[in-house]
Amino acid sequence: MPAMLTDVFRGHPIHLPHSHQPDFTSLRELPDSYSWTPKDDILFAAAPSPPTAVETIPLIDLDHPDAANQIGHACRTWGAFQIANHGVPLSLLQDVEFLTESLFGLPVKRKLKAARSETGVSGYGVARIASFFNKQMWSEGFTITGSPLNDFRKLWPQDHLNYCDIVEEYEERMKKLASKLMWLALNSLGVTEEDVEWARLTSDLSWAQAALQLNHYPVCPEPDRAMGLAAHTDSTLLTILYQNNTAGLQVFRDDLGWITVPPVPGSLVVNVGDLFHILSNGLFKSVLHRARVNQTRARLSVAFLWGPQSDIKISPVPKLVSPLESPLYRSVTWREYLQTKATHFNKALSMIRNHREE
Numbered sequence: 001m002p003a004m005l006t007d008v009f010r011g012h013p014i015h016l017p018h019s020h021q022p023d024f025t026s027l028r029e030l031p032d033s034y035s036w037t038p039k040d041d042i043l044f045a046a047a048p049s050p051p052t053a054v055e056t057i058p059l060i061d062l063d064h065p066d067a068a069n070q071i072g073h074a075c076r077t078w079g080a081f082q083i084a085n086h087g088v089p090l091s092l093l094q095d096v097e098f099l100t101e102s103l104f105g106l107p108v109k110r111k112l113k114a115a116r117s118e119t120g121v122s123g124y125g126v127a128r129i130a131s132f133f134n135k136q137m138w139s140e141g142f143t144i145t146g147s148p149l150n151d152f153r154k155l156w157p158q159d160h161l162n163y164c165d166i167v168e169e170y171e172e173r174m175k176k177l178a179s180k181l182m183w184l185a186l187n188s189l190g191v192t193e194e195d196v197e198w199a200r201l202t203s204d205l206s207w208a209q210a211a212l213q214l215n216h217y218p219v220c221p222e223p224d225r226a227m228g229l230a231a232h233t234d235s236t237l238l239t240i241l242y243q244n245n246t247a248g249l250q251v252f253r254d255d256l257g258w259i260t261v262p263p264v265p266g267s268l269v270v271n272v273g274d275l276f277h278i279l280s281n282g283l284f285k286s287v288l289h290r291a292r293v294n295q296t297r298a299r300l301s302v303a304f305l306w307g308p309q310s311d312i313k314i315s316p317v318p319k320l321v322s323p324l325e326s327p328l329y330r331s332v333t334w335r336e337y338l339q340t341k342a343t344h345f346n347k348a349l350s351m352i353r354n355h356r357e358e
């Protein structure tokens with residue numbers, strides 16, 4: 001299905017040989033190439049929040065009558081929130097966690113059989129954003145776009161079909177949940193289906209597409225100097241993230257610094273991505289986030305990266321633009337945006353911003 005995601009990344013290969021992927025379990029010390037300093041990422045040590053900080057992203061009960069307003073408020077202030085009573089069965093979350101754990105638990109040689117090709121997007125490999133940094137990240141990933149059948153057959157010659165079923169069911173559930181969340185957030189701004197025609201709540205939701213990103217952050221001998229996944233915003237409309245019961249995800253707030261998102265069993269984390277920021281004319285924040293690692297427990301996460309079909313033009317909803325001003329961003333397709341992101345990374349949003357006369 002998402003041939004376009006593949007096409008875009010084909011033009012921007014990652015020049016990191018996968019054979020450099022170490023067997024993390026064998027490392028007793030942090031190699032120099034994995035040791036980060038503020039020089040490697042200006043946000044590395046930016047305003048670390050005190051350990052006693054009480055504030056973190058809200059946990060919103062989707063069954064609460066005021067859920068839409070709570071979501072809208074969270075999108076404006078944090079660009080992220082957690083959800084409970086989301087309707088995704090706990091057993092499915094457990095299945096996805098089991099799949100992720102067994103995938104990364106395979107011997108390195110087996111995982112490399114499904115290595116992402118230099119020009120591809122699906123498969124096993126380092127974080128896609130790795131090419132923007134001099135230092136390596138303490139993590140390994142696996143990206144699924146379209147059917148995982150071919151890759152899964154290489155990983156699990158015997159029982160790949162079971163794993164394919166789990167992915168299919170998970171993606172189906174996530175797709176519905178993502179559009180529900182998007183509309184709750186938009187409704188909180190007074191935006192209705194007439195205002196965003198391409199995103200109508202049709203039963204097949206065929207205007208949307210997605211990728212699934214599985215992440216593994218192994219136990220790390222020197223976590224304070226290591227980085228699991230460096231600071232970035234997602235290029236999506238929304239990202240729905242499942243994390244296992246090990247903390248590591250942090251979100252950045254200008255006024256508070258880095259804030260840890262504590263795992264809440266059974267809940268899901270939702271991130272506003274860059275496209276939703278554009279659609280909301282800047283009202284919703286696309287959240288800057290990263291993953292840290294620790295010395296005692298491996299961490300897993302599963303990110304459902306969700307956006308529109310390749311050629312849909314995303315532009316600020318006219319209702320959200322003041323009549324006296326031009327929209328904050330010019331219109332852009334997901335394809336074009338991913339291309340801009342692949343070249344300019346965290347500066348991509350500013351590249352498509354309309355510069356207003358002061």
Ligand SMILES: O=C(O)CCC(=O)C(=O)O
Pocket residue numbers: 213215229234241243248249289290291300301303
């Ligand atoms: O592991 C996490 O918590 C974050 C993952 C993430 O940000 C991503 O895959 O884009």
Ligand SMILES: [Fe+2]
Pocket residue numbers: 232233234289303
């Ligand atoms: Fe992310």
